[in-house]
Amino acid sequence: MNIVGQLAPLAFGLAVIGSGIGVGYVIGKTIESVARQPELQGRLTTLMFLGVALTEALCFIAIAVAFIPFPAP
């Protein structure tokens, strides 16, 4: 049985697992902290976006990999 198609979406899906968990963890922890100390919300939101941006960067690198012209084997 032959399966024809692209591997890139599959690889992207695998890459997204990690950054998905990471982003969820960052945001969840932020919500938890805000629930404990609501007066720090502004500062925590700033830090949260920074953490989300760093974590998400991995999945954008994964997208970019599909466009790198690797030499054919």
Added chain:
Amino acid sequence: MLISTVLSVKADGSGFTGPSIDDFFPPVLLFPGTPFEINRLMAIRILVVVLLVLFFWLATRNLKLRPSRAQVGFEYLVGFVRNGIVYEPLGERLGKRYEAFIMTLFFLILGMNLTGVIPGLQLSGTSAIGLPAVLAIITWGVFIHAGFREKGWKYLKDTLFPPGVPWFLYILLTPLEFLSTFIVRPVTLALRLTMNMIGGHMLLVLCFTATQFFFFTVLADGNLIGLLGVGTFAFGLIFMVLEIFIEVLQAYVFAILASIYIQLSVVDEH
């Protein structure tokens, strides 16, 4: 399985054609052959810029001390953006300096994004890499300039050699800091916006072309599988609402990341 058999049966020309990356490079409309080629995407961008200028000109033309109803709404919108995105991370003093830049970013990206769900346009101005790349490069220049303006050459020292770590860690840390600050930041800014818009557009086009296919090709042939079109249409509507949310969120994220990056290069680390 059922769907794939239906799709493959119809693969002879009249079959299902999903969205492709060519959607974002439509044929040229005006001035072909020159560097100023205008295609549908560029036309949408120009339209958005004209509309934004018109909107802000009309909204700020006749400001009064006792505001009218429309002015209250406008001031609420602008004040929300200013306080939430600019003053929150940057503080009052720096906020005054950079609020024009960051609010321009926010409203420009918001307008460009929202064309993705407006019927008749249906293509985000930010869904090709050009515009987000330009905005990201400008942001990159602005946060580096902000650092130099505030701290001089100490900015580079603080960024590349963060204080408070043993000296041998700099072998590891300095290349990483250089990569993450000067390369990964602008690249991810541009890619985040573009990829979100491309993904949203693909999803919407997939849902609505599938609806069209199910109703007018499969069901018209008398095949009851075509009733799946009801489901794809409902999903299309749901994703449209989700897409509006994502578009506003991406404009917010781009603007707040710009102000966070400025704040990070200005802040005095001890």
